[in-house]
Amino acid sequence: MKKIVPLFIIALLFSCNNSAQSINPKQKAVIEADPIEVPVKDGKARAYFASGCFWCVEAIYESVKGVEESISGYSGGFTENPTYEASNTGRTGHAEAVEIIYDPNVVSFATLVDVYFGSQNPTQFYGQGPDRGSQYRSIIFYQNDEQKKIIEDKKAALAKQLDTKIAAEVYPFQKFWVGEDYHQNYERRNPNQGYIRAVSIPRLRRFQAKFPHLLKKGEKH
Template sequence: MKHSIYLLVLLFTFSCQNSAQSKKQQEKITTAQPVELPVEQGQARTYFASGCFWCVEAIFESVLGVNEVTSGYSGGHTKNPTYASSNTGKTGHAETVEVIYDPRLINFSTLVDVYFGSQNISQENGQGNDIGSQYRSIIFYQNEAQKQIILRKKDSIAKALNVKIAAEVYPFQKFWKAEDYHQDYEKLNPNNRYIQNVSKPRLNRFKEKFPDILKTNQEKD
């Protein structure tokens, strides 16, 4: 009996630690005014979270019009999150990518299509075997026009597929860049077992669905 109670306490403690944030904290985040970043030197920035950022970074970097993707953290209530702290589930942050793109070549709406089309849209609090609030799906908007694009697409997909879309919709506040060793991880570690077994298959599934918006080999170079 004591053993059973101990297990229940452990499970409850883990659940509390792995929750993204309290209802009060989440309400503060989701009702905040979005921060809109200016287009600089013809480049715009947008932010997505959908599981391990190693996978998501590689997906967006394969898209024509995307010039750079940076891995980091966003969506939480603490300052200066790290990989270690976000993995506790106590910061509220999710692994997020910053997508720097040329709006003359690709628009925000298409990037939202890439986002929804490159993940398990119904999985809550994770992607595949990567489970936890740090791996949950969040899509960030910077103005009302972006918010409406997201909500229309989310509603349309949910109705078409008759599923509940797990992605949360947050006003963008701040992006915290991840540690250097996370950047371009798939490109720099092609023989890593996780990359071989998870990231590359996910990337290849995306490429099969979106062949018309992929970079050519010359454009990748």
């Protein structure tokens, strides 16, 4: 217990930001919009997920075979050019999200959704771990009807398996705003930062232990 308590305190002190986000009526238009499909480029497709602090999520997806890159940013809101500071006020509508650039011949969208649900607490609403507020809410973005069905089927199956409501919202993809440079590859570049040690790395390790068959060669698990 002497080791666990300090880590918990560090997690609270160094969490992304724990401000709450208010609900804006403009969010309804975002949820009801037609999805925008991002074309495959140079054989690579793109998928978009929000699952708490993007420092954690970025590293999880980059450990998966077939994923070329994970980019941290913002999506799901109604304001233009969101920033980290603006997002954390709770007034942009955006959630911290990641853009996953992947080879669909190696890893499918359905598997990326499995990674999504398998790397978080799927029953925690408006946050993950110590990060609370709707800027940390769970959202899966779909680009077409096929993706929407995959998401909804997996979400329903998980709800039945756990016998509880699943927190993830399902949004039509509209736009992804790339985050500030200092957020990119944050866990890799800052392995000794307090939040990374207390929250991000343990979350990554839990995922890797559950899905060793999905990991790139040489990834620790």
